[in-house]
Amino acid sequence: MINPTPIYNKLKYVSAECGSGKTTSICNIINDSTERYILVQNTQELIKKDCKAT
Numbered sequence: 001m002i003n004p005t006p007i008y009n010k011l012k013y014v015s016a017e018c019g020s021g022k023t024t025s026i027c028n029i030i031n032d033s034t035e036r037y038i039l040v041q042n043t044q045e046l047i048k049k050d051c052k053a054t
Contacts, residue, residue: 023050 014022027050030037041047 014026016022026037026039030039039047039050041050
C-alpha cells in the first residue's frame with residue numbers, strides 16, 4: 001500500500017546548541033504520544049544511552 005501523504009510533510013528537523021534540551025524534549029513528546037516516531041541520531045552508542053535515560 002502506498003501512503004497518499006508525502007513523507008517530507010511529516011519530517012521535522014531540530015538544530016540547537018549542545019545541552020539545550022533537544023533530546024529531553026523529544027523524548028517527553030514521544031513518551032506522551034500514541035503516535036509512532038523514528039528518532040535519528042549520529043551514533044548507535046548515543047541512541048542506546050538516550051534510550052536508557054528515558
